Amino acid sequence: MPHRERWASRPAFIMAAIGSAIGLGNLWRFPMVAYENGGGAFLIPYIVALITAGIPLMILEYALGQHFQKCSPGSLGSIKPGFAVIGWWALGVGATISFYYAAIMGWSWDYLVFSFTQPWSGGSENAAEFFAHVLRRSSGPGEIGGISWPVLAGLAVTWAWIYWIIKRGVLRVGKVVMITVPLPALLTLLVLIRGVTLPGAVEGLIHYLQPDFSAILSGKIWLEAYAQVFFSLSLGFGILTAYASYLPKRSDISNNAFITSFADAGFAYFAGFSVFSVLGYLAQAQGVPISEVVEGGPGLAFVVYPTAISLMPGAPLIAAAFFLTLLTLGIDSAFSIVEGVVGGIRDKWGLSQNATAAGFCIFGFLVGILFTTGAGLYWLDIVDHWMNNYGLVVIGFLECIAVGWFYGTKKLKDYINEVSDFQIGWWWDLFIKWITPLALGWAIVANVVEEIKVPYEGYPTWALMAGGWCVVALIIVVAAIMTAIPGKRVEREEGL
Amino acid sequence: MSASAWTTSIVVALILYGGFAWCIRVAVRKGREEHDKASRGGAGTH
Numbered sequence: 001m002p003h004r005e006r007w008a009s010r011p012a013f014i015m016a017a018i019g020s021a022i023g024l025g026n027l028w029r030f031p032m033v034a035y036e037n038g039g040g041a042f043l044i045p046y047i048v049a050l051i052t053a054g055i056p057l058m059i060l061e062y063a064l065g066q067h068f069q070k071c072s073p074g075s076l077g078s079i080k081p082g083f084a085v086i087g088w089w090a091l092g093v094g095a096t097i098s099f100y101y102a103a104i105m106g107w108s109w110d111y112l113v114f115s116f117t118q119p120w121s122g123g124s125e126n127a128a129e130f131f132a133h134v135l136r137r138s139s140g141p142g143e144i145g146g147i148s149w150p151v152l153a154g155l156a157v158t159w160a161w162i163y164w165i166i167k168r169g170v171l172r173v174g175k176v177v178m179i180t181v182p183l184p185a186l187l188t189l190l191v192l193i194r195g196v197t198l199p200g201a202v203e204g205l206i207h208y209l210q211p212d213f214s215a216i217l218s219g220k221i222w223l224e225a226y227a228q229v230f231f232s233l234s235l236g237f238g239i240l241t242a243y244a245s246y247l248p249k250r251s252d253i254s255n256n257a258f259i260t261s262f263a264d265a266g267f268a269y270f271a272g273f274s275v276f277s278v279l280g281y282l283a284q285a286q287g288v289p290i291s292e293v294v295e296g297g298p299g300l301a302f303v304v305y306p307t308a309i310s311l312m313p314g315a316p317l318i319a320a321a322f323f324l325t326l327l328t329l330g331i332d333s334a335f336s337i338v339e340g341v342v343g344g345i346r347d348k349w350g351l352s353q354n355a356t357a358a359g360f361c362i363f364g365f366l367v368g369i370l371f372t373t374g375a376g377l378y379w380l381d382i383v384d385h386w387m388n389n390y391g392l393v394v395i396g397f398l399e400c401i402a403v404g405w406f407y408g409t410k411k412l413k414d415y416i417n418e419v420s421d422f423q424i425g426w427w428w429d430l431f432i433k434w435i436t437p438l439a440l441g442w443a444i445v446a447n448v449v450e451e452i453k454v455p456y457e458g459y460p461t462w463a464l465m466a467g468g469w470c471v472v473a474l475i476i477v478v479a480a481i482m483t484a485i486p487g488k489r490v491e492r493e494e495g496l
Numbered sequence: 497m498s499a500s501a502w503t504t505s506i507v508v509a510l511i512l513y514g515g516f517a518w519c520i521r522v523a524v525r526k527g528r529e530e531h532d533k534a535s536r537g538g539a540g541t542h
């Protein structure tokens with residue numbers, strides 16, 4: 001077997017995996033999902049989902065990469081050659097997500113620069129108008145509009161940053177994450193300390209944590225919990241398999257998975273305190289109920305937060321700290337997705353890391369230009385919805401089937417227990433064969449039913465077809481082509 | 497905040513941060529054992 005590059009140390013791998021898992025969603029998704037689904041009561045299904053789906057699937061993805069010493073397509077193709085298509089599908093979904101994720105980071109660059117002049121100050125409406133102005137937002141997905149040059153510049157800087165980090169492979173990644181993983185945690189702590197000292201903060205925290213236990217009886221809350229765990233842990237992208245493939249075969253698996261999962265969930269929980277203390281302050285400052293200022297996703301980061309920060313003493317510094325937090329949270333996830341794709345392509349054709357990274361980053365930048373146009377936000381929203389619901393979840397489901405029903409959980413479990421700090425028991429077989437695929441299968445069916453009943457966010461059907469189903473179909477076709485075409489000689493001899 | 501909010505928050509924090517700390521402790525202990533084994537002439541694997 002040809003020489004495979006290695007992580008410099010176990011902490012480097014763990015930090016990289018934690019950095020990949022902790023992303024923008026921990027800050028702008030988890031707190032809102034918790035708030036809308038029973039507050040503190042949501043934490044119960046969330047922890048159940050973490051234990052019954054998140055951690056078992058993470059152990060599986062780590063084990064595949066480390067055991068077969070290959071990225072996602074190669075590892076799944078080692079179980080059965082046709083299963084490589086699942087791996088390529090995962091990388092295709094990851095690549096698509098990286099195209100718009102980099103655009104969101106482009107917005108963050110722009111807002112970091114604007115932090116010092118605070119052009120959004122003057123209330124929520126001003127901030128919303130300013131956001132639309134920066135994006136040159138058009139009236140809908142059908143009106144592409146012009147390119148936003150500041151966002152394009154931010155996109156270029158983001159891709160250049162990603163390329164610089166991954167061009168030397170995991171050795172440089174291991175060094176970068178020693179800064180980019182602890183830094184956003186420290187900055188979030190800084191914003192939290194500022195937030196809880198403001199009037200109204202306690203009211204915000206009460207809204208975040210006050211449990212409504214009756215919500216637990218609703219199927220929706222459980223669906224949301226499984227979805228949140230799944231999206232947050234970087235499962236289904238092929239990232240974890242790629243990262244684990246750079247570990248020696250005798251490295252720990254189960255404890256690394258527990259550490260990564262607890263760190264990710266712990267950060268999300270902690271970020272909720274920061275977010276809701278600031279929302280509580282904003283509601284009090286504007287004299288409105290919290291429900292009127294609560295918003296998730298980009299609206300939270302680029303409208304609500306800037307509005308709240310502009311009302312605080314020392315606003316420029318706090319705004320800069322916040323947008324630097326977004327950038328450092330996002331970059332680890334962004335380059336891990338790209339590294340997963342680059343690793344898969346490099347494994348297949350034996351190309352150099354530098355050339356593959358450069359080629360993919362240029363391609364990613366060019367595709368990402370769509371998201372810098374006036375209609376970019378609409379397309380981003382549509383593509384994101386489909387990638388999450390019909391990309392990642394389906395891949396997770398298929399991974400469970402491939403390992404649980406074709407490779408055999410016992411065989412993989414024996415290997416995991418041979419190398420790990422602590423043993424996993426019968427529960428892992430049960431989750432991988434039954435519980436996790438059933439939970440994910442339920443999520444897929446529920447999403448399809450919802451899609452049929454109500455068009456997503458009221459977008460026109462043609463836009464949902466083009467940005468949703470057509471993108472999903474295109475990725476599957478590309479994955480099938482990548483599986484069918486021959487790779488380098490070593491791979492062909494191994495029957496992949 | 498109500499008693500139920502406090503209880504849920506504390507239990508969740510104990511599970512997440514306690515679980516994280518315990519796993520790190522196990523990893524550090526195993527790392528030390530490997531290191532000691534390697535320095536005594538054995539082959540470390542982790």
